[in-house]
Each structure stands twice: as structure tokens, then as C-alpha cells.
Amino acid sequence: MDTKLQPAIVIHGGAWAIPDNFAEASKLGVQIAAKIGYKILHSGGSALDAVEAAVCSLEDDPVFDAGRGSTLNEIGEVEMDAVIMEGSELRAGSVAAVQNIRNPVKLARLVMERTDHCVLVGKGANMFAEEMGIEEVSVDSLVTDSARHDWEHYKKFKVTVNEFFCSRGDPHDTVGAVAVDCHGNVACATSTGGITAKRVGRVGDSPIIGSGAYCDNNYGAASATGHGENIMKVTLSRHVLYLIQQGLTPQAAADKSIEYMFERVKGTGGVIVVGNKGDIGYNFNTKRMAWASLKCNTLKYGLNPGDEFVSDFNP
């Protein structure tokens, strides 16, 4: 392994009022994703490959609202969003309101690498998936009993999305990864099924470059989670990198950006950050956020405010 720089990865599995029956599976899922990404980094692989593999693992895990486990929109369909970005040339790929595919983050990477564009949405994103030979999967294969139950609840009580998010905290939420590799390249990826009972075509912050994720080799990488509308209003991930540019550590930038989002628009959510030297940061002002980090073979993870469980990991 190239020893120029100790690589590092940080994962989130969503910032919201994660219920107790999701707690253990959420903590486990982010640890698994961190290990998958770290193995790639540790063997000299790229930050881009690491965040893609980590987010794929989270998309495949039904406890998280992304890929399998996605929420249902107001008409009971699944529409997913994802973004991936790398920090050397700021190349980025994003898909929004895409349906019937297993791993939106993989499609986002193909948008980045195989088209002249950065963002494809709706039927166009699905046309591109078909062109790339990506298998179409059934809605049933993406939807869990839990997601369907949340949707039935919405249909019955007709609560609005704001009530959902602010009071019940029920909508699951977003996964993401940020990493720096041993060559000093940073990358980030974010993926989501969105908010339960969202309008058809609603897109949150996740696939939006600068809001759901942003990175630049000069500063670091960030991935956001939470109430997407408010995250977009303050372009949360871009804001984190501006704070690093102004001299803040990744941890201070995470703290200040969450504080700013709450002060400016009363937004709730969380963010994970890695600096271009491997310093790690995270913060959230929701009840819980599932997160994990791996650096120097040390795994850290948590769920509640103040949590920081530590264990060794030898890839």
C-alpha cells in the first residue's frame, strides 16, 4: 500500500429519529459499509471506488432508505436519487427520480464517466440505464414491509411531508460516504429513496451537487442527510468546504454548518466530512444519525449524540 497518506472513510446511514427497532441494524450497516470502502482504500484503491462500493452496500441493505429499502412516494412508487463526485477535476454524476434499478449510485457514476452530462432525471435516467445494460428490477424487490407500512400510514392519515419529517421523524433517510485515498484524492457519494409520501418527481438534496454532496481535493469531501429542502437552501455540503477553505477543521466545519443550517432555515439533518489530509468530522441535530469511520485500522461508529464506539479492524 502507498504510504503517502493514511486513507480514511466516513459513512452515514441517515439523520432522523431512527426507531429502536432499526438501531442495531443501522449501526451494523454503516460499519459494514465502512469496512468495504476501507478495504479498497487500504489496498491502494481510489476514493471514488471506495465511496461507490460503500454506498452500494448501504443501498443493498434494506434497513436504509436507498436502493432496497427506499420509501414510497404519494402514489406508491419508488423514485430514487443519487450522486457521486471526485475531487481532482470536480467530475460528478447524478440521477434523480430514477425507477426500478438496484444501485442508483452505480448509474450516477456511469453518467459521470459515459456521458457529456452530470445529471439525468426521470425517464431519461432510466433510458440511460437501459442503454448501459443495467438490469431492471421490480418495485417489490426494492420495497420492504416497513416502507410499505409507513406509506399505508400516510395514506390513512394524510399527514403532510413536513409533519412527517418534523414531528414523527418517520421518513427514513439517505445514505452517504466520503473518503480520501492514499494519493490524496477525495470523493463523495449520496443515495436516497427520499421522503415517504413525497410528491411524484420530488427531488431532495441528495443528488444535487453542492447540497447532498460536494468534494474538492484542495479541501475535502462532505455528504449530507436530513430534511432535503432545507439542506438545499443552504447548499450544505458546499458550505462545509467553504468553512474548511477558511481554515476550520473538518470537525469544526461539520459543527458550524449544521449550526448555520438551523439558524438560517431551522433545518435539521447531519453531515459527514473528511479533510484532504484524512481528518474526520461529523455532526447532526436530529435525534440520531447512524455513522461510522475507519482510519489507521481504527473503526469508530455511533448512533446517539455522544456515541463513539471504537474497535480495531485489520483489512
Next chain:
Amino acid sequence: MDTKLQPAIVIHGGAWAIPDNFAEASKLGVQIAAKIGYKILHSGGSALDAVEAAVCSLEDDPVFDAGRGSTLNEIGEVEMDAVIMEGSELRAGSVAAVQNIRNPVKLARLVMERTDHCVLVGKGANMFAEEMGIEEVSVDSLVTDSARHDWEHYKKFKVTVNEFFCSRGDPHDTVGAVAVDCHGNVACATSTGGITAKRVGRVGDSPIIGSGAYCDNNYGAASATGHGENIMKVTLSRHVLYLIQQGLTPQAAADKSIEYMFERVKGTGGVIVVGNKGDIGYNFNTKRMAWASLKCNTLKYGLNPGDEFVSDFNP
């Protein structure tokens, strides 16, 4: 009229290699839009109403690539994007890949004011338009002979979008408006038909909060135009506001942000800016950008680098 602050508005009609046969109509169109917006501001109206009315006027003008005059995508369809934002609470509304409506910016404002969301895309945006009672219009009513000619050229020569933008400069481009009203509220709006022969579902910077437009009463408002993929990579409009926050004038922020976009990602385009005290800025590194500004009853406008035509306007 409230005299607390002299209101101001700046308009752009796209930054690209505007051909001579579009030159006069482009200059005229941005002046008309500036006057429409300024009349609202001068009579005490809001910056939000002013930018919406100005962009509607540009959408209705077939010389510009937005609303009527939009380009055709690779399969000969029209898919339009628009955003609107106000700077007091950072409320924003956006639509992307919406079809068969006349004024996407009006729909974006309805997303902001009538939903819990900020962004609706594709069929969901059209479902919402129908719900709001917005009339569906035919593709033919949106497409000009010129736009169809560009598309036929693409079909014949199969040039890629990058070639289109970088060499031929053929794809038309985006309209936008920024304004500050006499109460010190800022607003911005951007609208586009995108790039000729774009993939189905391709979304550029225009509807992306922070890229195609951004505003905050604490600093000012910005609207961008040009090669959307590169604008998104540097979140151009958000970048302008960070520079103002750091003490730059709106003009210096416009200059520096265009310079930064070129240095970091070789991006070409333009930006218009208004500070929260009414100072005006604009810059572009394309061959031409149609722009106009109106403040203290003085209309300024231009097309080529260095242009600054001045005339009086009494609303």
C-alpha cells in the same frame, strides 16, 4: 414608492457565441425584460415578482432558449428547467425536465409556494402543473424554426454536446434575472431549454439551487448561464455569494467567480449579480452575453465584451 433603497434589476439572455442574426433581438429582449421587472420594483413591488415577470418575458421571447424558443433534445422533444428563489428565508422552487408548459418559472414559483418541496422533475412536475390548472401547450408552440434547424444539424452530423458547446457554440442558452427591491429583499430566477441534442432527462445548472441561481438577503443574488455541467461543478451562483460575504463587491465577485470556474474546470459562461444594497455586477468569458440592468431610472445593456450602452428609462 418606498425610498429606503433604490431597487435594481439585472437580466441575462444567455452567454454563448450569439450569432449576428440573433444579436439585435437578444439586446432588445433583455432590455424589455429589465423594464418589465423594474416597473414592478419602482412601484414598490417585490424582487420576487420582478424576477418572475422578467423571466416570463424572456421565456415568451422566441430568440431565447427558454419557454418558447427552447432547444430540442436528442429525440426531438422539449424539456425545460427553471428555478426561482427569494433571499429572506431562502425559499426556493425548481422544476426540471418539464414538458409542454409555456412558463416554467411560474411553475417553479408554485412549487415554492404550494408544496412542501423545492424541486419537482419530469412527469411529477407535469402532474403538479396539471393540478395547478396550468394549460398544456403543444411542442410546436414552443419550438422555433431556428431551434429545429439546430436539431436537424445535430441529427445529420452527430456532433457531441461538448463539440456543440465548446466549438460551434451553437446551443442557445438560458435566461435569468436578479433583483433587489426597495425593502432590501433580493430574488433570482433562471430558466432554460438546455442544450441542443441533450440526452433525454439531462438537467444542467439552471434549476439547481446554488448553481443556476442563488440569493440571500445578507449578501445579494446571482444567476448563471453557460456550460451547465461546469457551472454545477463549481456551484457558480453560491460561489458568487461567498465572495460577496468575504467583502468583494458584486462586480468583483462576478469577475472572480468566472475566473475561478475557468481555472478550476475550464468552464465557460456568465453570471449576473446584484448586491443587497443595489450594486450591480456581471461577467462572462464566452464570445457574447446579452445583459441589461436598470437602476435609478438608468438602463444599461450590452452584448459584446466591453459593451455598455446607456439610456434613460422613466417607468
